[in-house]
Amino acid sequence: MLxxxxxxxxxxxxxxxAYAVGDPADACPYDEYSADPEQQFxxxxxxxxxxxxxxxxxxxxxxxxxx
Numbered sequence: 001m002l003x004x005x006x007x008x009x010x011x012x013x014x015x016x017x018a019y020a021v022g023d024p025a026d027a028c029p030y031d032e033y034s035a036d037p038e039q040q041f042x043x044x045x046x047x048x049x050x051x052x053x054x055x056x057x058x059x060x061x062x063x064x065x066x067x
Contacts (some may be wrong), residue, residue: 001038008045015049019057025050 001007018027030042
């Protein structure tokens with residue numbers, strides 16, 4: 001895996017997709033505690049995507065309920 005911007009965007013998209021299908025945050029297929037930098041990189045950007053999707057969903061839900 002190349003540790004670059006394109007890969008980080010793909011991993012974030014993967015995390016957003018995981019949120020969309022209902023996967024929990026701990027379903028990340030990468031190990032953030034691994035000694036392997038690729039695993040740490042994958043976990044970081046996958047989780048960022050998952051959190052971005054959750055935040056957007058919560059904001060949309062809050063807007064629809066008038067909060």
